[in-house]
Amino acid sequence: MLADRLGRPVRDLRISVTDRCNFRCVYCMPREVYGRDYAFLPRSQLLTFEEIERVARAFVGLGVEKLRITGGEPLVRRDLERLVAKLAAIGSLDLTLTTNGALLAGKAQALADAGLTRVTVSLDSLDDATFRAMNDVDFPVEQVLGAIDAAAAVGLAPVKVNAVVKRGVNDEGIVELARYFHGSGHVVRFIEYMDVGHTNGWRLDDVVPAAEIVRLIDEELPLEPVEPAYRGEVARRYRYVDGGGEIGVIASVTQPFCGDCTRARLSADGKLYTCLFAVRGHDLRALLRGGASDEQLTDTLSAVWRVRDDRYSEQRSSETAGLAKVEMSYIGG
Ligand code: SF4
Numbered sequence: 001m002l003a004d005r006l007g008r009p010v011r012d013l014r015i016s017v018t019d020r021c022n023f024r025c026v027y028c029m030p031r032e033v034y035g036r037d038y039a040f041l042p043r044s045q046l047l048t049f050e051e052i053e054r055v056a057r058a059f060v061g062l063g064v065e066k067l068r069i070t071g072g073e074p075l076v077r078r079d080l081e082r083l084v085a086k087l088a089a090i091g092s093l094d095l096t097l098t099t100n101g102a103l104l105a106g107k108a109q110a111l112a113d114a115g116l117t118r119v120t121v122s123l124d125s126l127d128d129a130t131f132r133a134m135n136d137v138d139f140p141v142e143q144v145l146g147a148i149d150a151a152a153a154v155g156l157a158p159v160k161v162n163a164v165v166k167r168g169v170n171d172e173g174i175v176e177l178a179r180y181f182h183g184s185g186h187v188v189r190f191i192e193y194m195d196v197g198h199t200n201g202w203r204l205d206d207v208v209p210a211a212e213i214v215r216l217i218d219e220e221l222p223l224e225p226v227e228p229a230y231r232g233e234v235a236r237r238y239r240y241v242d243g244g245g246e247i248g249v250i251a252s253v254t255q256p257f258c259g260d261c262t263r264a265r266l267s268a269d270g271k272l273y274t275c276l277f278a279v280r281g282h283d284l285r286a287l288l289r290g291g292a293s294d295e296q297l298t299d300t301l302s303a304v305w306r307v308r309d310d311r312y313s314e315q316r317s318s319e320t321a322g323l324a325k326v327e328m329s330y331i332g333g
Contacts, residue, residue, distance in 0.1 A: 016331055
């Protein structure tokens with residue numbers, strides 16, 4: 001079995017299909033940095049769907065069981081359902097997509113028909129004013145809620161709803177979010193605000209610890225812990241005692257889970273990253289466009305994974321927070 005230096009297999013491949021987004025979220029695409037003059041990747045530099053499929057196939061051959069399509073915002077990439085169909089044809093995999101929901105309602109049926117199995121929607125607040133301020137393009141929360149319903153209606157359910165919690169910005173809406181999705185069958189996952197990239201000005205004081213999030217919800221809607229479904233599950237799960245479903249918390253700052261991290265990440269321009277906080281990626285596009293055989297591709301992926309020893313979240317400190325890292329809008333969350 002392929003394993004990295006810390007004995008972790010590769011199970012999960014996150015595929016970014018674009019570095020563009022139709023939102024300017026304050027966390028990952030602040031307008032001051034990603035304004036009108038920002039040079040996004042030109043189309044010629046993006047991996048084609050055929051190139052992405054080749055990499056995904058090679059990774060599946062090495063043990064990957066889960067493919068997640070991300071961005072930027074993946075649904076701004078034209079004809080994304082064509083890629084979904086190609087990835088679905090690789091085999092019986094967990095094939096998911098993370099989206100801000102803005103374009104999801106119109107795409108849900110095509111994605112489901114193409115073989116997508118599930119969808120994760122980012123939604124940091126139910127308060128319309130807070131949500132519009134956070135996405136910074138004045139996008140209404142109602143439309144994201146409608147998109148979640150549309151996804152569920154075509155079978156992309158249960159929907160996972162990811163809420164990044166930042167102290168003083170949206171932490172007052174934690175319980176409201178939990179209450180809204182309680183009993184819906186969908187699962188809200190509250191994520192500690194992380195020092196991803198170096199444009200979000202992260203400070204430890206901004207983090208609302210997962211334990212506090214659980215306590216706040218538990219006071220109103222009593223919770224009990226659920227055993228992880230598999231090794232390496234990122235979210236710690238809790239179920240409502242009254243049978244109203246479950247929530248998850250992703251405590252990457254206060255309870256890092258690097259020891260079980262089985263995720264590889266492919267950027268839209270074909271760089272392979274072995275950690276969300278990596279500084280450098282391995283250039284697969286050059287290999288693909290240089291005529292490498294499938295065997296050479298597999299050998300390269302194995303070689304990169306074998307020497308992996310990333311465990312950034314376990315080593316995080318006030319010093320590491322300021323280091324140059326890959327931006328989340330480029331590599332996906
Ligand atoms: S910090 Fe890197 S190694 Fe640790 S869990 Fe996150 S992606 Fe995995």
